[in-house]
Amino acid sequence: MAEEAGILAFGAYVPQRRLQRAAIFAAHAWFAPALGNVAHGERAIADWDEDSITMAVEAGRDCLGGINRATIASLSLASTTLPFADRQNAGIVKEALNLPDAVGVLDVTGSQRAATSALIQALQATAATRRPQLCLAAERRQARPASEAELLQGDAAAAVLVGHGDVIARLRGSHSVSIDFVDHFRAAGETLDYAWESRWIRDEGQIAILGKTIAEGLKAFGVKPGEIDRLLIPIPHRGVADAVARTAGCRAESIADNLAATIGDSGAAHPLLMLAHALGTARARERLLLVGFGQGCDLLLFETTAAIARTPRRTPVAEALAHGQPDENYLRFLFHRGLLGLERGMRAEAEQKQPGTTLYRHRRAVLGLVGSRDTRTGAVQYPPAEISVHTGEATAGTHEDYPLADRPGRIVSYTTDRLAYSPSPPLFYGVIDFEGGGRMSVEFADAGSESIAVGRTCRMMFRIKAVDELRHFTKYFWKAAPVRRPA
Amino acid sequence: MATGIRDRVAILGMGCARFGERWDAGAEQLMVEAYSEALADAGIGTPQIEAAWLSVAFDAINIGPSGIPLATALRLKDIGVTKVENYCASGTEAFRGAVYAVAAGAADIALALGVEKLKDTGYAGLPVRSRGTTLDMIGVSGSAPGNFAQLAAAYSAEHRVQRADLKRAMAHVSVKSHANGAKNPKAHLRKPIDLDTVLNAPIIAEPLGLYDCCGVSDGAACAIVTTPEIARALGKRELVTVKALQVVASNGWESQASEWNGSYLHTTRVAATRAYAEAGITRPREQLSLLEVHDCFSITELVTMEDLYISEVGRGWTDVLDGTFDADGALPCQLDGGLKCFGHPIGASGLRMLYENYLQLLGRAGPRQRRPAPTLGLSHNLGGMPTQSVSAVAIIGLA
Numbered sequence: 017m018a019e020e021a022g023i024l025a026f027g028a029y030v031p032q033r034r035l036q037r038a039a040i041f042a043a044h045a046w047f048a049p050a051l052g053n054v055a056h057g058e059r060a061i062a063d064w065d066e067d068s069i070t071m072a073v074e075a076g077r078d079c080l081g082g083i084n085r086a087t088i089a090s091l092s093l094a095s096t097t098l099p100f101a102d103r104q105n106a107g108i109v110k111e112a113l114n115l116p117d118a119v120g121v122l123d124v125t126g127s128q129r130a131a132t133s134a135l136i137q138a139l140q141a142t143a144a145t146r147r148p149q150l151c152l153a154a155e156r157r158q159a160r161p162a163s164e165a166e167l168l169q170g171d172a173a174a175a176v177l178v179g180h181g182d183v184i185a186r187l188r189g190s191h192s193v194s195i196d197f198v199d200h201f202r203a204a205g206e207t208l209d210y211a212w213e214s215r216w217i218r219d220e221g222q223i224a225i226l227g228k229t230i231a232e233g234l235k236a237f238g239v240k241p242g243e244i245d246r247l248l249i250p251i252p253h254r255g256v257a258d259a260v261a262r263t264a265g266c267r268a269e270s271i272a273d274n275l276a277a278t279i280g281d282s283g284a285a286h287p288l289l290m291l292a293h294a295l296g297t298a299r300a301r302e303r304l305l306l307v308g309f310g311q312g313c314d315l316l317l318f319e320t321t322a323a324i325a326r327t328p329r330r331t332p333v334a335e336a337l338a339h340g341q342p343d344e345n346y347l348r349f350l351f352h353r354g355l356l357g358l359e360r361g362m363r364a365e366a367e368q369k370q371p372g373t374t375l376y377r378h379r380r381a382v383l384g385l386v387g388s389r390d391t392r393t394g395a396v397q398y399p400p401a402e403i404s405v406h407t408g409e410a411t412a413g414t415h416e417d418y419p420l421a422d423r424p425g426r427i428v429s430y431t432t433d434r435l436a437y438s439p440s441p442p443l444f445y446g447v448i449d450f451e452g453g454g455r456m457s458v459e460f461a462d463a464g465s466e467s468i469a470v471g472r473t474c475r476m477m478f479r480i481k482a483v484d485e486l487r488h489f490t491k492y493f494w495k496a497a498p499v500r501r502p503a
Numbered sequence: 504m505a506t507g508i509r510d511r512v513a514i515l516g517m518g519c520a521r522f523g524e525r526w527d528a529g530a531e532q533l534m535v536e537a538y539s540e541a542l543a544d545a546g547i548g549t550p551q552i553e554a555a556w557l558s559v560a561f562d563a564i565n566i567g568p569s570g571i572p573l574a575t576a577l578r579l580k581d582i583g584v585t586k587v588e589n590y591c592a593s594g595t596e597a598f599r600g601a602v603y604a605v606a607a608g609a610a611d612i613a614l615a616l617g618v619e620k621l622k623d624t625g626y627a628g629l630p631v632r633s634r635g636t637t638l639d640m641i642g643v644s645g646s647a648p649g650n651f652a653q654l655a656a657a658y659s660a661e662h663r664v665q666r667a668d669l670k671r672a673m674a675h676v677s678v679k680s681h682a683n684g685a686k687n688p689k690a691h692l693r694k695p696i697d698l699d700t701v702l703n704a705p706i707i708a709e710p711l712g713l714y715d716c717c718g719v720s721d722g723a724a725c726a727i728v729t730t731p732e733i734a735r736a737l738g739k740r741e742l743v744t745v746k747a748l749q750v751v752a753s754n755g756w757e758s759q760a761s762e763w764n765g766s767y768l769h770t771t772r773v774a775a776t777r778a779y780a781e782a783g784i785t786r787p788r789e790q791l792s793l794l795e796v797h798d799c800f801s802i803t804e805l806v807t808m809e810d811l812y813i814s815e816v817g818r819g820w821t822d823v824l825d826g827t828f829d830a831d832g833a834l835p836c837q838l839d840g841g842l843k844c845f846g847h848p849i850g851a852s853g854l855r856m857l858y859e860n861y862l863q864l865l866g867r868a869g870p871r872q873r874r875p876a877p878t879l880g881l882s883h884n885l886g887g888m889p890t891q892s893v894s895a896v897a898i899i900g901l902a
Contacts, residue, residue, distance in 0.1 A: 361626065362624070362625050362626045363626065363631055366631040366644075367633065370640070371636050374636040374637060374640065375640065378637060378640060378641075381641070382640045382641060395760075397755075397759045397760075398759065399637075399641060401755070401759075405754065405755045405756055405759045405760050406760055408754070428657075428764075428765060429653040429656055429657045429765045430653065430656065431645070431649040431650070431652040431653045431656065431708050431709065432649075432652070432706075432708060432709040433645050433646055433648065433649030433652070433707075433708045434706060434707055434708060435628055435646040435648050435649065435707050435708060436644055436645045436646040436649055437631075437644070438644075442708075443644065443645060443649065445643040445644075445645050445649065446653060447653070447758070447765065447890060449761045453761065454759075454761070455758065455759050455760060455761040456759075457642070457643050457758055457890060458643065459643050459644065459645075470656065470657075470660055481640070481644075482644065491640065493640060493641055
């Protein structure tokens, strides 16, 4: 049997804080009492130093564990909240993932179905080239305070590696329709959406377009609606998936958890996030119908293979759900989204201009966290250096690249600084030693007094270091996150 | 083989401006204030100064680049003026330049002046500044208290000192310096404080509270140096000479090699060892009369007692609590109030420490004069942070 294109691996990333919808509603009840209808559950929120790029990097790392990164032919990043309008955002992800320069990168944007469209393209590309393609999707959503979207949305990222060979799910077919149905829009240069009436969107848009397209698509794929085991509809509104399933003839029990109660609608990333969640529990020979909705829709029908049972079970979304940290600090959320102008003090005014020349020269060390290893002694150092800090011998050309991002670290010392400016005080930083060598001074991410201690293991995470607010340039670097103690 | 600096250079005169929040004075006024005192003490005129070194750390918010601001303020006519910067150890670095010039025979009389005008930033604490285009991309955006708080954490861990015990020892350091500073008319902070005030102060960077941190001050200090022969020819009867002068800078070993445990200052240990050898000191705790150390934070002073081989490693905190370094203790430290209370105008601090030791050696320290009169004083001037530091140790004494 000829090898078919399909999914080789998947990954996901959900930021650890879960803003309680009741806390959002409590702030707005005086103004928008109707929001009480959706003030249940929680939504994932990116920390101040996370955006669509950093979350995509984490999802990508989750996906690529054990995969030879040199085999990847291309990387796409789907999002409608990319930090740069003209600087390939996927290119920054490529540097952080330490992929070889000889790889194609592409930003895919402009619609909530950007990720499913990119996934279809990638599957077609792999059919032509037979080389793996990495599809990433991430969204750090921005909504106006007191809007329904503010409660329903969530921040997350997901990754799917497609290719040939031992796929865990093969593609049975894909289908797209394009219809300029303007349920909401965001003009170029704007940060907030403008939405039309939700009842019209539900009835004329989601239910009508999806119901019809799914029925047509399944007919074309040669699959009966009742044979779908998991129907993945990334729409958070109550009742929509039920109505779509009914219209298309799919079984009600095939409707997959849309993660609305626990993470929120992560926009363009949501279809891939739901796919990662479903694959985490799927058995062999299940049929998954993945849907992307936005000015039309995309359908992808996957069927899991025996390989999914053979490979070690991975459940990144379930793990993220288990480890969310409830958060009731709505003001902090507003501040981190730039929607509340707190007095930050003069220390926040520090110059953050990034010389492009310096970043280019050091891009592998800065964006890829690549240190150097002395080929004679095996000693590792970061930042990479020409002369060994251990021997002091000035012998040129004896150091080789040594990636550190995926090596665990151990906290040597740390501090809790209440003087230095941080958007999320206090600022935690200190010194870590990497397993296998190398020492580094680091800022800590996702840290609290209860999670940080000398000797604690930490893992490196790609984060925003600072933002040059004068020139609107985001600076990225790696931080160390204390690893949760096993329960 | 190098023979060292011992007794080859004498201090002809010293001066120090009043430290503090000098809203009334700019860098120029502070420099002139310190220099006028030194010049009168030396008994010479400006034309006799043949070379000058200026130390300043935050030049951008201060006097600007180069040695020209010093030459201009003091109207030093047609001589070489060099600006030096080595973090908070800059003051001793300027002194080293002047002393080496005299020892080398390149100048008969040389000037070292340190100045810092810190209170033009608009906020408390040290200004935020760049560490260069490369380190800014990967360095930590921390503060000085945060960096030295790690020293406290590592010291506690290494020597199994309970937090409460260390807090008490650190508080003792600050209470002692406030008591000393109260007797110093030029000091920035002149109010005695009690232990509870220190222990109950807000935390700046765990475990360092407000009173574990030194003052951020404006100020200037100055030394005029020459050879012992010229000093005597100019009528000086009692001479203070340089016994040792050592500066050591980190090469990345602490921050990159995974061998240092964070509980001490490597550069201080090396600089102290070399300085004692240069000065011929074998039993520092008995031979030294007084200490001025870099107490940017209380924990730094405590750990420095070990790094200078005054206290046994791991026992500095008990020596502190025993009162060893109090004004009436066996080896007084910071008789002038130290960085904690005299204040810390960065570029001036190393020279300010030398100024206090100089006054004490000559019996000119007024109500805080140590009796019997000291014969040998050590100053320890530290720059940077524990992970990357510059340590300067200077020992001066009666000839």
